[in-house]
Amino acid sequence: MDIREEISNNRKKRVEREGYGLSITIPEKREAPLIDFSKGPFVICEVKRGSPSKGHFAKELDEVEQATKYWDSGVKHVSILTEEDYFYGSLQDLINIKKRCPTLSVLRKDFLLDLTDVETSYLCGADAYLLITSLLDRDLLYSMYWRGKELGMTPLVEVHDKDDVEKVRELRPSIIGINSRDLKNFTIDPLRPLKIRSYIDWECDIIYESGISSKEDGEFARDSNFSGVLVGEWAVKKESLPGELVSVFEKSRVYNPWERLFNSYKENRPFIKICGLTNKEDVDLAVDLGANLLGFILAESPRKVEIDFIKTQIIDKRILKVGVVVLSKGEKLSDDIKQLVYDGYLDFIQYHGDETLKECINNGVPFYKAISIKNRESLNKMNSYGPVVLLDSFSASKRGGTGKSIDRKLTAIARNNPNLWLAGGLNTENISSVLEEFKPEFIDVSSGLELYPGKKSKEKMIKFFKELI
Numbered sequence: 001m002d003i004r005e006e007i008s009n010n011r012k013k014r015v016e017r018e019g020y021g022l023s024i025t026i027p028e029k030r031e032a033p034l035i036d037f038s039k040g041p042f043v044i045c046e047v048k049r050g051s052p053s054k055g056h057f058a059k060e061l062d063e064v065e066q067a068t069k070y071w072d073s074g075v076k077h078v079s080i081l082t083e084e085d086y087f088y089g090s091l092q093d094l095i096n097i098k099k100r101c102p103t104l105s106v107l108r109k110d111f112l113l114d115l116t117d118v119e120t121s122y123l124c125g126a127d128a129y130l131l132i133t134s135l136l137d138r139d140l141l142y143s144m145y146w147r148g149k150e151l152g153m154t155p156l157v158e159v160h161d162k163d164d165v166e167k168v169r170e171l172r173p174s175i176i177g178i179n180s181r182d183l184k185n186f187t188i189d190p191l192r193p194l195k196i197r198s199y200i201d202w203e204c205d206i207i208y209e210s211g212i213s214s215k216e217d218g219e220f221a222r223d224s225n226f227s228g229v230l231v232g233e234w235a236v237k238k239e240s241l242p243g244e245l246v247s248v249f250e251k252s253r254v255y256n257p258w259e260r261l262f263n264s265y266k267e268n269r270p271f272i273k274i275c276g277l278t279n280k281e282d283v284d285l286a287v288d289l290g291a292n293l294l295g296f297i298l299a300e301s302p303r304k305v306e307i308d309f310i311k312t313q314i315i316d317k318r319i320l321k322v323g324v325v326v327l328s329k330g331e332k333l334s335d336d337i338k339q340l341v342y343d344g345y346l347d348f349i350q351y352h353g354d355e356t357l358k359e360c361i362n363n364g365v366p367f368y369k370a371i372s373i374k375n376r377e378s379l380n381k382m383n384s385y386g387p388v389v390l391l392d393s394f395s396a397s398k399r400g401g402t403g404k405s406i407d408r409k410l411t412a413i414a415r416n417n418p419n420l421w422l423a424g425g426l427n428t429e430n431i432s433s434v435l436e437e438f439k440p441e442f443i444d445v446s447s448g449l450e451l452y453p454g455k456k457s458k459e460k461m462i463k464f465f466k467e468l469i
């Protein structure tokens, strides 16, 4: 029997004798508002006076004062250890904290036994509650999960090993905690959460639990792709830690390719995207000449590149990269391509087909949309897709490339757009007059710089960049 089971059995006996509140009277009705606990990043700091491994380390800790300190440091999620005999907490801590800090989102951390425990947590003001997978029979665990959800709370499901993951696989919990502490001998294995995580193959937030004592530990968890950390002892002992962890997790969240693109701005020149790149030589040249963005065609085209090409040849992280796709209405972005973005091989997706705005957003990766100017309606789309839209085949038609000419009224509207992104038919010959007439924020060039489809001309590339300055 490990300590977890011992604590659970002890609590079970006490509940049988004293009822679910143990020494505390359970309110008949919940007073505190329900505050959402389900959205990350999760820097969950714990109100914890001690533990079975360390004994008391903050015997005199005042629960409300501690929770207020967390709140003042920017912490949005607080865990309250309500277990009495091994962790020196009580349900009263939860009730008091929720009374004094009603807008704080709090998790009840205890060795919960059944549905009544879940309902009790709700009545006492919990917004979330811990379910320890190994201590609960499968069906009971599932019903405790759903009962809490029904009440509007967020269950945090803790797993410790592969068997636990198998047990909850069908439940597919949306937030999972993995403890780095082995409860048999209390040793911390920092890699344990990473190892166990590999068995979880559904989308969810995974929290790294225990043993976090510094900002660097937080960075390690963040960079290993955890959605957050659960910190007890050191959040209590080191006053600066909660705030530091909040900024660690804010950083990962605000990583944003737009910010990088805008930082790469060069004065007196629009942003430049070189598109249709198919080989390393052209990529290197575009980077050397100072392109802001490189474009790779992932749709049917003479310039189409394979996913492996992007993964193996274009790994220079200094430059932003966009994958161009053409989807029909209702078609989803493929998982392979999404993965390229998640893994950092690509920074954006450019949608070039009939995707709706909602579909672009739902694919969940940074994007912008290209639209072709055909009529006034396509210009209206410019606004509906957000601040920046690429106008494909814009100057091509105007400059006679396609033989069609665009209604002057439409070009006038486009010209007045401060965020004008232009593409289509740009080349060394027409670029300076296009810049002068339209003052685009961004230009996109591909075939105009080619020797033949898929191969850029070095001379044209150099000349083009010269024209821009």
Ligand SMILES: O=P(O)(O)OC[C@@H](O)[C@@H](O)c1c[nH]c2ccccc12
Binding pocket: 046, 048, 109, 110, 158, 179, 209, 210, 211, 212, 230, 231, 232, 233, 234
């Ligand atoms: O104090 P630490 O090492 O930061 O750990 C906090 C928390 O993860 C730990 O208290 C914990 C994780 N899972 C639990 C389950 C029950 C009781 C306690 C816990």
